[in-house]
Amino acid sequence: MERYADIVLPLAQPAYTYAVADGLDVEEGQAVAVQFGARRIYTGIVWRIHGRRPDFPRIKTVSRVLYDRPLLDARQRALWEWMADYYLCTLGEVMRFALPQTIKPSGNSEQEFADREYRPRTELYAALDASLHDEERFHDLMERLSRRAPRQYAALLAIASAEGGDRISTGEVPRRLLEADAATLAALQKKGLVTLTRRERSVERGCVRFQLPTLTPAQQSCLDTIRGHFDAGRRTVLLHGITGSGKTELYIHLIAEALVRGGDVLLLVPEIAITAQLIARLERIFGSRVTAYHSKLTLARRTESYLRLTRSDGGELVVGARSALFLPLRHLQLIVVDEEHDTGYKQTDAQPRYNARDVAVVMARLREARTVLGSATPSLESYANALGGKYGLATLDERYGDARPPLVLVSDTLRAVKRNERKTHFNRLLLDKLADVLARGEQAMLFQNRRGFAPYVECRACGWTARCPRCNVTLTYHKRDHRLQCHYCGHVETVPVRCPACRAGEVTPAGFGTEKVEEELARLFPAARIERLDRDTATSERAYRAIIDRFESGQSDLLVGTQMITKGFDFARVSLVGILNADNLLFAPDFRAAERAFQLMTQVAGRAGRRDAAGEVVIQTTEPEHPVIRQVAAGDYEAMARTQLAERRAFAYPPYARLIRLTLRQRDRDLLYRASAALAVALRGRFGRRAMGPVAPPVDRIREEYITEFLLKIESGASASRAREVLREVLRQTLGAKEFQTVTLSCDVDPQ
Ligand code: ADP
Ligand code: ZN
Ligand code: ZN
Numbered sequence: 001m002e003r004y005a006d007i008v009l010p011l012a013q014p015a016y017t018y019a020v021a022d023g024l025d026v027e028e029g030q031a032v033a034v035q036f037g038a039r040r041i042y043t044g045i046v047w048r049i050h051g052r053r054p055d056f057p058r059i060k061t062v063s064r065v066l067y068d069r070p071l072l073d074a075r076q077r078a079l080w081e082w083m084a085d086y087y088l089c090t091l092g093e094v095m096r097f098a099l100p101q102t103i104k105p106s107g108n109s110e111q112e113f114a115d116r117e118y119r120p121r122t123e124l125y126a127a128l129d130a131s132l133h134d135e136e137r138f139h140d141l142m143e144r145l146s147r148r149a150p151r152q153y154a155a156l157l158a159i160a161s162a163e164g165g166d167r168i169s170t171g172e173v174p175r176r177l178l179e180a181d182a183a184t185l186a187a188l189q190k191k192g193l194v195t196l197t198r199r200e201r202s203v204e205r206g207c208v209r210f211q212l213p214t215l216t217p218a219q220q221s222c223l224d225t226i227r228g229h230f231d232a233g234r235r236t237v238l239l240h241g242i243t244g245s246g247k248t249e250l251y252i253h254l255i256a257e258a259l260v261r262g263g264d265v266l267l268l269v270p271e272i273a274i275t276a277q278l279i280a281r282l283e284r285i286f287g288s289r290v291t292a293y294h295s296k297l298t299l300a301r302r303t304e305s306y307l308r309l310t311r312s313d314g315g316e317l318v319v320g321a322r323s324a325l326f327l328p329l330r331h332l333q334l335i336v337v338d339e340e341h342d343t344g345y346k347q348t349d350a351q352p353r354y355n356a357r358d359v360a361v362v363m364a365r366l367r368e369a370r371t372v373l374g375s376a377t378p379s380l381e382s383y384a385n386a387l388g389g390k391y392g393l394a395t396l397d398e399r400y401g402d403a404r405p406p407l408v409l410v411s412d413t414l415r416a417v418k419r420n421e422r423k424t425h426f427n428r429l430l431l432d433k434l435a436d437v438l439a440r441g442e443q444a445m446l447f448q449n450r451r452g453f454a455p456y457v458e459c460r461a462c463g464w465t466a467r468c469p470r471c472n473v474t475l476t477y478h479k480r481d482h483r484l485q486c487h488y489c490g491h492v493e494t495v496p497v498r499c500p501a502c503r504a505g506e507v508t509p510a511g512f513g514t515e516k517v518e519e520e521l522a523r524l525f526p527a528a529r530i531e532r533l534d535r536d537t538a539t540s541e542r543a544y545r546a547i548i549d550r551f552e553s554g555q556s557d558l559l560v561g562t563q564m565i566t567k568g569f570d571f572a573r574v575s576l577v578g579i580l581n582a583d584n585l586l587f588a589p590d591f592r593a594a595e596r597a598f599q600l601m602t603q604v605a606g607r608a609g610r611r612d613a614a615g616e617v618v619i620q621t622t623e624p625e626h627p628v629i630r631q632v633a634a635g636d637y638e639a640m641a642r643t644q645l646a647e648r649r650a651f652a653y654p655p656y657a658r659l660i661r662l663t664l665r666q667r668d669r670d671l672l673y674r675a676s677a678a679l680a681v682a683l684r685g686r687f688g689r690r691a692m693g694p695v696a697p698p699v700d701r702i703r704e705e706y707i708t709e710f711l712l713k714i715e716s717g718a719s720a721s722r723a724r725e726v727l728r729e730v731l732r733q734t735l736g737a738k739e740f741q742t743v744t745l746s747c748d749v750d751p752q
Contacts, residue, residue, distance in 0.1 A: 001051055002051060003050075004017050005026070005046045007045065007046055008047050009036055009042045009092050010092055010104060011036075012090050012092055013090060013092050014090060015047050016036065018062040019060070024065065028070070029045065029076070030046050030067070030071065031045055031046075032044055032065050033062075039109065040106065041113040042106045043103075043106060045071065066117070069311065071103070071310065076326075079366055080098065083354060087354050087747070089353075094352050097326075097350070097351075099326070100302040102303045105118070118300075118307075120201070120304065120307070121201045123198070124182075124197070124198050126172065126175065126180075127197075129194060138160065141156075142156065142157070152187060154180070155188060156188065158179065159173050162178075212256055213252060216400065218398055222239070222395065226372065230370055234391065235369075236361055237370075237372050237391060237393070238375075238385070238392070239373065239375075239394050239395075240393065240394070240396070240637070241394075242376050243602075245398060245400060247338070250374075251374065252285060254336070255267070255282075255336070256286075262331060263314060263331050263334065263369075265318070265334045265335070266325070266360075267318070268337045270338070270339050270344030270345050270567075272294045276545065279319050289315060291319070293324040293327060294323065295321065296541055305327070306328065310330075322345055322347065322354075334370050334372070335364050335372070336374065337360050337371065340357050340382055341375045341382070346750075348748070351747075361373075376606060377598065377599040377602050378641075381655045405635055406605050406608040406616060406617045407615070408617045409429065410621065410624045410629055411430060411619065414622045425516075425580055429618055430578050430620060434578070438528055443557055443573045443576075444576040445560075445565055445577050445607055445608075446559070446561075447562075447579045448580045449562055449563065449584060450512070452477060452513035452536070454516060455474065455511040456476065456509075456510055457495060458507070459499035459502060460506050462499060462505055464505070464507075466495075470491055471491070471699060473488055473702075477495065479509075479516070480515065489702060521558060525558070529557045529558070530556065530558045530560065531559050538564060552571060565607070566603040566604045567603075575609055575616065577605055577607055577615065577618070578618045578620070579601055579604060579618070579620065581621070582597065583622055585597035585601065586621070591648070595644055598631060601628075602635070656716050657713050657715045657716060658713070658749075659712065660714070661747070662693075662712070664676055664679070664694070664707070665707050665743070665746075666744065667704055667705050668706075671740075671742070673708070675735065675740045678737075686726050686727075687723075690713045690714070692710065693710030695709055695710075695711075696708060697709050712727065724749075
């Protein structure tokens with residue numbers, strides 16, 4: 001019987017059907033090399049093998065299989081299918097993103113493809129020749145060599161003592177454990193004293209005894225609650241535990257249980273930068289079971305891990321960023337999503353625009369595994385699921401040890417101005433507290449959610465502001481290099497001396513960012529050692545670590561930064577946290593502003609006073625009575641959640657409705673507007689008032705492209721899958737028109 005295969009290629013295209021060469025040994029989920037287009041060779045994934053001949057005349061043939069086992073099992077394929085359907089993209093787009101680049105080479109010729117194919121790292125292994133297993137002969141030889149050939153002597157000694165006992169080692173020893181150069185080993189082989197073999201590097205899985213932390217009674221009872229939910233058949237549990245309560249210790253217990261049963265565990269973290277600390281902590285307990293996986297690792301490393309896991313028989317602990325979801329963990333029993341509220345889980349720049357937390361929950365269902373979502377400030381989506389009984393809820397509301405929650409002080413900026421108690425961007429209260437902290441030799445962190453020196457520069461005379469020529473946004477002033485930078489496209493220009501508009505006024509910075517805060521602090525506290533952590537200073541993983549390490553080891557006193565300083569650090573000597581301007585968090589133009597403001601302020605506040613001393617937090621705002629400020633001060637997550645959920649319900653926003661955002665881009669504004677008008681009519685026809693737009697987003701031109709947006713609201717009760725189906729059809733009919741072919745469309749399901 002003739003066989004055909006539907007093959008997914010890493011393109012924004014549907015699967016493509018190929019004939020399977022006679023006698024080719026291939027199964028679904030395997031990677032194959034296939035030709036697509038005139039010459040190009042791609043790696044594809046065999047999605048389905050069947051006997052239906054497609055009705056196009058020239059069918060290409062697949063004749064070469066890559067790797068000796070499938071890259072994806074049936075449940076991984078089911079997950080990709082779910083993602084493509086839910087996030088409105090193709091399987092090819094999921095493939096493009098989900099598999100590391102080097103595992104799926106492509107090329108313009110067979111030769112180029114072959115050159116790019118992944119070759120496993122190999123290693124040289126050395127073993128003593130059997131004739132030397134005899135002690136006497138070995139010692140005779142060594143005596144001779146010790147004078148005449150000291151290098152060979154040293155190499156043999158290293159091989160013979162590799163097992164560390166008092167016997168001569170007889171096994172193979174990897175070269176990296178020997179301090180022997182290739183020439184020496186070759187010489188020994190020539191003499192028939194050692195045998196050398198080169199083969200794929202293997203990972204030693206030492207046997208480990210897990211040393212688990214002893215839990216406090218509160219932690220123990222929380223762990224029992226989580227287990228109880230699982231035993232009662234719930235797949236997902238939300239762990240709401242305040243900062244410093246020991247959520248990680250609970251994860252460790254749950255992880256150990258799964259590993260002992262031979263299961264795999266996936267621990268997701270939102271930010272690669274914080275994985276190093278966590279991995280070190282986990283390696284101390286789980287040793288070589290831990291595999292790190294994220295985009296900062298080399299492609300070869302990622303490919304090696306991926307392929308190794310396709311052969312694993314369980315007991316793996318993978319710690320990684322969102323892309324780790326796509327690893328072939330065939331024995332998955334547990335997924336932990338740490339800081340589940342974090343927006344870092346959402347991919348925003350390319351399809352699939354997925355949220356790793358949501359995909360984790362779906363994947364756990366497909367694999368019959370369990371999920372723990374942990375956070376000090378859960379997303380309202382997860383919290384609503386917990387309140388509604390869909391997820392189990394476990395709470396941990398005391399800090400570990402003697403650590404007490406921080407004391408939050410709200411400082412009224414308007415009153416400070418009136419009383420002349422404000423210097424530049426600091427109210428007197430914060431300045432006094434900073435002075436105390438420095439006098440006591442402690443540390444403080446200062447949070448400002450904008451980087452750079454000033455959000456914009458402005459002409460004193462006419463009010464002109466510098467804007468990006470390619471994006472509709474003001475340029476940010478960076479003082480260090482005295483330049484203006486676009487935070488959307490990276491465009492850089494120098495600051496004009498005279499206003500280019502009126503040619504009279506002086507151009508000066510307005511507003512403030514982290515760089516300016518740093519400079520003002522240096523003026524106010526000349527003796528303090530100040531550092532700044534934001535995207536301008538943390539230009540690499542290394543630079544980032546260096547700043548953190550200096551602060552951790554007490555080489556700096558004050559740390560100024562953006563969101564970056566809020567992420568899960570555990571600094572022992574921080575006794576004060578200052579939030580310089582809460583207003584721009586509270587009044588962001590976004591239905592999630594209040595939730596975000598609460599999360600951000602609570603997370604920053606959580607950095608104060610860990611371990612033994614209670615810390616203090618000063619929040620500067622012009623709205624000291626704002627409910628969210630009060631909820632942060634009281635540490636009252638439930639109150640925030642209740643108020644916000646009531647509002648979301650009243651206005652039909654998530655979690656009580658689903659949103660899909662459609663973005664259209666095109667350099668030609670008229671063409672864009674015509675396409676938008678056509679889409680508006682079609683959407684309105686099918687979705688009525690639930691389709692909103694087109695609107696120009698706050699930044700409506702980026703990299704010379706104009707932008708319009710639509711928002712589709714699918715209220716709960718309506719079928720989301722039916723809505724996606726209708727939407728696909730509308731998009732195909734309107735934007736599929738020839739006239740609009742050059743208009744770029746991107747879909748974002750559950751936008752952040
Ligand atoms: P969270 O993740 O909830 O913010 P962590 O798990 O990081 O909290 O715990 C905060 C600190 O308290 C860490 O330094 C951790 O080692 C310590 N800690 C928490 N629980 C225990 C425990 N049961 N035994 C020992 N140390 C603990
Ligand atoms: Zn001017
Ligand atoms: Zn720009």
